[in-house]
Amino acid sequence: MRLAKAIIASLFVYAAGANSAVTQGARPAACSNPNALGIARTVEIDTSGGPGFGFEQYKMHDFLMQREVVFTFDDGPWPNNTRAVLEALAHHCTKATFFPIGKHALWHPEILKEVAAAGHTIGGHTWSHANIGKMKGDKATEEIEKGFSAVKLALGAPPSPFFRFPFLQDPKDQLAYLGSRNIAVFSHDLDSFDFKMRKPEDVVKSVMTKLERKGKGIILMHDFQQATAKALGDLLNELKAKGYKVVHMKAKTPLATLAQWDDAAKGELKSPIGTDRPTSSVVRTIEDSSAKPVAATSAAPAKK
Numbered sequence: 001m002r003l004a005k006a007i008i009a010s011l012f013v014y015a016a017g018a019n020s021a022v023t024q025g026a027r028p029a030a031c032s033n034p035n036a037l038g039i040a041r042t043v044e045i046d047t048s049g050g051p052g053f054g055f056e057q058y059k060m061h062d063f064l065m066q067r068e069v070v071f072t073f074d075d076g077p078w079p080n081n082t083r084a085v086l087e088a089l090a091h092h093c094t095k096a097t098f099f100p101i102g103k104h105a106l107w108h109p110e111i112l113k114e115v116a117a118a119g120h121t122i123g124g125h126t127w128s129h130a131n132i133g134k135m136k137g138d139k140a141t142e143e144i145e146k147g148f149s150a151v152k153l154a155l156g157a158p159p160s161p162f163f164r165f166p167f168l169q170d171p172k173d174q175l176a177y178l179g180s181r182n183i184a185v186f187s188h189d190l191d192s193f194d195f196k197m198r199k200p201e202d203v204v205k206s207v208m209t210k211l212e213r214k215g216k217g218i219i220l221m222h223d224f225q226q227a228t229a230k231a232l233g234d235l236l237n238e239l240k241a242k243g244y245k246v247v248h249m250k251a252k253t254p255l256a257t258l259a260q261w262d263d264a265a266k267g268e269l270k271s272p273i274g275t276d277r278p279t280s281s282v283v284r285t286i287e288d289s290s291a292k293p294v295a296a297t298s299a300a301p302a303k304k
């Protein structure tokens, strides 16, 4: 019975994926790189009660097998670097989890939308990258919630209930709060310390050395960092050559952000006028001299 249910469930996921541009690349058929890492497994995380992941701090759920890795990228979205990370991941037809800063999400919503469109998982990393370990309760809660609401505002869709504390500073009262909000907390198994590095080769060496020692893990990197953006292609090639496999994490349900903090995030926009209308309904191409007679991305055919 259980097996039959699992098969039906996976068929459903496959069928849903086939209709979604967002999940393209998840299946090997869509990948043109014969040496791609791809995705070995996709796991669904039930965030009820706020489980913790990453053995650096939370030794509860060990879901990775030997030579399995999870990529996580913090502090974006950021011009150039985030897109370089996306390109390297796309070249390997693989996926990661991003923990963007709320402020950065509102500065560069177009980049964060590209992260989502490529099928990566997006959580939250506070509004302003504040050290929550040094904050009082209400202020800390505001950092968490406004961060998530800003990501939602930038994406036009709710993020996953996945959170990482800046500087990994996790006071007990905020851990309990996240639990009450059914938000999972992510530490890491392996810190690249990429933010201390200028040379891409140092990032590759840092990750590979630690990984060879630990054998598997959730890897903490930063799409904000230029050295990481430059290193990622080589790092992925090396992981593939050494037989590592990628696990992609997805949330069982999206985060229900709170109206109060959605409003607060909206209040941070410099020019909130008309922001609720999608660009495609505001700006429409009525004449296009480039080669294609019909715009492939146009939602409705242009009237003649």
Ligand SMILES: [Zn+2]
Pocket (backbone or CB within 6 Å): 074, 075, 125, 129, 166, 167
């Ligand atoms: Zn950070």
